[in-house]
Amino acid sequence: MKPSVLMVQGTTSDAGKSILVAGLCRVLAREGVRVAPFKPQNMALNSGVTREGGEIGRAQALQAQACFLEPSTDMNPVLIKPEKDASAQIVIHGQARNRMDAESYHGFKAEALDFVLESFQRLASEYEVLIVEGAGSPAEINLRDNDIANMGFAEAVDCPVILVADIDRGGVFAHLVGTLELLSDSERNRVCGMVINNFRGDINLLLPGNEWLQDRVMKPVIGVLPYLQNFYLDAEDAISQQQLLNSDAEKLRVVVIVLPRISNHTDFDALRLHEQVDLKYVGPKQLIPACDLIIVPGSKNVRADLEQMLASGQADSIRTHLRYGGKVLGICGGYQMLGTEICDPDGVEDAPGTSAGLGLISMSTTLTPAKKLQQRQGILCMGQVEVSGYEIHCGISSGEGLETPLIQFEDGCSDGAISADGKIIGTYLHGLFDDPAALRILLNWAGLETSHTVDVNALREEQLERLTDTLLEELDLNLLFPDVFPCSREVS
DSSP states (O other): OOOEEEEEEESSTTSSHHHHHHHHHHHHHHTTOOEEEEOSEEEOSOEEEOTTSOEEEHHHHHHHHHTTOOOOGGGSSEEEEEEETTEEEEEETTEEEEEEEHHHHHHHHHHHHHHHHHHHHHHHTTOSEEEEEOOSOTTOGGGOTTOOSSHHHHHHHTOOEEEEEEGGGSOHHHHHHHHHHTSOHHHHHTEEEEEEEEEOSOGGGTHHHHHHHHHHHSOOEEEEEEOOTTOOOOOSSSOOGGGOOOOOTTSEEEEEEOOTTEEOGGGGHHHHTOTTEEEEEEOTTSOOOSOSEEEEOEESSHHHHHHHHHHHTHHHHHHHHHHTTOEEEEETHHHHHTSSEEEETTOSSSSSEEEEOOOSSSOEEEEEEEEEEEEEEEEETTTTEEEEEEEEEEEEEESGGGSSOSEEETTSOEEOEEOTTSSEEEESOBTTTSSHHHHHHHHHHHTOSSOOOOOHHHHHHHHHHHHHHHHHHHBOGGGTOTTTOOOOOOOO
């Protein structure tokens, strides 16, 4: 039986595609429908690791959870991970394939479509419904040739599309009308409706605009989704303004250095959402304020980002912070930066060469072409509590500084380091703060004497259910899934 396929495209980046796909997945999963998410092509530095050791976009891992599924590499067959302004690592079916510049990748897209359709067909043979997420906007004229992310894919599999636009950005009617105007006739015909996202205020003030819009483009407004206060779900890529919180001197002060190529910043969501933590993201050219803990996060280009830290003076600020009794944590690429040197003889991330590290941990790292992708479980050595997460890195670290590890894995291997004075720790493990018990121990180490717990996994479930209830209330789902929701209703 041919599965039902619906694609969600946006008028802009960050219009709400990822969240809407996750919500629609949970809506259908609640009804007992065998549903799975799919994103043909993703460009993101926030990624997750599947059980079989493949790499996919973080948003697709969340959408799999919305379907009550384990994430699969077929859910995101092509992942682009920018390394420099003009080049990126290309991940196919969960494994890094090669590095390409924009022109090379544009020529590769016809071949990439074969990988996309291969994954799509595997999912289509297993599930009743596939909810597909587009990327950016379908109206990006310069990217339309050989497109595999938006209408190019929709045309290839002949599926309907809904457009979502964020009214909080302003110009929502122009976004929707303009996007439709820039599509071809066949592409425009497959758009079956529109969703307006992040509305605040009196809905009655919006109704005349919706009526005009529907008359203008001859497409229905399927629903208007309200702005959800204090809403949290994993961000696909960039750090949003909503994540930049105000300072509170009574809380544990934590600074995350925003490296130019920061990766997996969702590692810090448990801190951002903790009521006793004042989390600040500090950009490459900003001074590091007085704080209790500095975190050096993951990076897609470790040596280049380390050079930026040195040039900006942030490395000196870290040393000053330690002299005054502060704590430092390095994760993945940030952990490698804490060592004495980083060697890249094969040019895995950039030009071949060796860079001196910060020298805070006695260890050397050699970057290797083979990427380590693995889900992990073990014991956090400080506090002897369980911790779990995933590794996603190129490089092997060795040296005297690793003799006191941070984590002991269940397979007998160890990871990370604790400095002799206890002020510096590092690890390759992403998701370090997601286990409530491990979070409590780490916050105690950083200086919070009595800490509450935040269970990010439980919070993620709560937010998925909240989102689902909102979609059931605000969308005319009969227009999208008449077999599942046979009764239509009036939508504002």
